[in-house]
Amino acid sequence: MVEGPAPVAASTSLAVQYAILITVPIFIAAGQVLFKRASAAVTGGFSIRALVVNPYLFAALCLYALATGMGIHVLAHVDLVRAYPSRR
Numbered sequence: 001m002v003e004g005p006a007p008v009a010a011s012t013s014l015a016v017q018y019a020i021l022i023t024v025p026i027f028i029a030a031g032q033v034l035f036k037r038a039s040a041a042v043t044g045g046f047s048i049r050a051l052v053v054n055p056y057l058f059a060a061l062c063l064y065a066l067a068t069g070m071g072i073h074v075l076a077h078v079d080l081v082r083a084y085p086s087r088r
Helices: 014-041 046-051 053-078
Strands: none
Touching: 014 053
């Protein structure tokens, strides 16, 4: 007798997944604010060094990376229709 694959248990509960879905756009918005602060912190023209040592830019990039990872994790475990319900 051939058996199908075992059901995959969700790694996080549905409530946690929805909490993450709500958190992702908040993190993206906070990253935008940090990008704005990073651009305001650079004075005297464009310089690669000024960007590399800019803590606001580093924080914004880290926040974006975290939000992207969280979003991908949730979308891998939640039906797209539930994650982004459409208006009817």
